Amino acid sequence: MAGLIEIDRVDDPRLADYRDLRDVELRKHLEAQHGLFLAEGEKVVRxxxxxxYHPRSFLMAPRWLDTLADVLAASEAPCYVVSGAVAEEVTGFHVHRGALASLRRRPLPDLADVLAGARSILVLEDIVDHTNVGAIFRSGAGLGFDAVVLAPRCADPLYRRSVKVAMGAVFALPWTRLPDWYDALPMLSAAGFTTVALTLAPDAVPLAEAVADLDKVALVLGSEGHGLSEHWQRAADRRAIIEMSGGIDSLNVAAASAVACYVTSRRVGPENRRVGR
Structure with a gap:
């Protein structure tokens, strides 16, 4: 069982994993150096x-000890019990959910292992906002997608904000980073996926049309500012658009991913077609 350790000093070195959570660059360096990530809130920690994922430690206000008693009972990691004021000064924000955990990262799986058995995957190119990455994972997990693969420069799905927005979906949906950016889409095509790029390209067709009757689909989403690179647009097997109205040409990438996942999840692939249909 996790040992309960009361701490009342903000400079206590045992709280190092939880310091300055609003400083993105500092946190990325610290978390990479020590191989950790943070989960925030009772549901996400659980x-x-x-x-x-193996906890390094927990940080909790006293009121969460009973709620997470079963989690603490199954762990040997220390649980640091602090007041709200100490938690706020250490982390740099009001920890209104009251519970944090520092957990050990695991090595990323091989791409082949992530793709094994998958029929619907999301492919993210240079999406750098952690909130968007978390929202995309949540949409993918909730709408029946099997995996996510990230270009090398995508934001970290295990960054605290991504994990929080995803409500833990980053733990349920297999994911990894692509070993190569340039030939990534042909590589996925060779693995049996039809790559469908969401783009405003002139030859893009409505998404429902692009994914109709496909078996294995890789939906390809681009960065927040410029969308997909020209190279990935050309490399995709198909180019698709979410039809809009009211003079609006596109959605935020997180919203677009939700719509695209829903449409794609409703396709009728070859394995679902009845004879004579």
């Missing part, structure tokens, strides 16, 4: 532990 889902991370249930997914098999």
């Amino acid at each position: 889902r991370a532990v249930e997914a098999g």
Whole structure:
């Protein structure tokens, strides 16, 4: 069982994993150096532990000790019990959910292992906003997608904000980073996926038309500012658009991913077609 350790000093070195959570660059360096990530909130902490991530420690206000008693009972990691004021000064923000955990990262799986058995995957190119990455994972997990693959420069799905927005979906949906950006889409095509790029390109067709009757689909989404690179647009097997009205040409990438996942999840692939249909 996790040992309960009361701490009342903000400079206590045992709280190092939780310092300055609003400083993105500092946190990325610290988390990479020590191989850790943070989960925030009772549900997310629970889902991370249930997914098999090993806690380094917990940081909690006293009121959360009973709610997470079963999680603490199953862990040998220390639980630092602090007041709201100490938590706020250490982390740099009001920890209104009251519970944090520092967990050990795992090595990223091979791409082949992530793709094994998958029929619907999301492919993200240079999406750098952690909130958007978390929202995309949540949409993918909730709408039946099997995996996510990231270009090398995409934001970290295990960054605290991504994990929080995803409500722990980053623990449920297999994911990894692509080993190569330039030939990534042909590589996925060779693995049996039809790559469908969401783009405003002149030859883009409505998404429902682009994914109709496909078996294995890789939906390809681009960065927040410029969308997909020209190279990935040309490399995709198909180019698709979400039809809009009211003079609006596109959606935020997180909203677009939700619509695209929904449309794609409703396609009728070859394995679902009845004879004579």
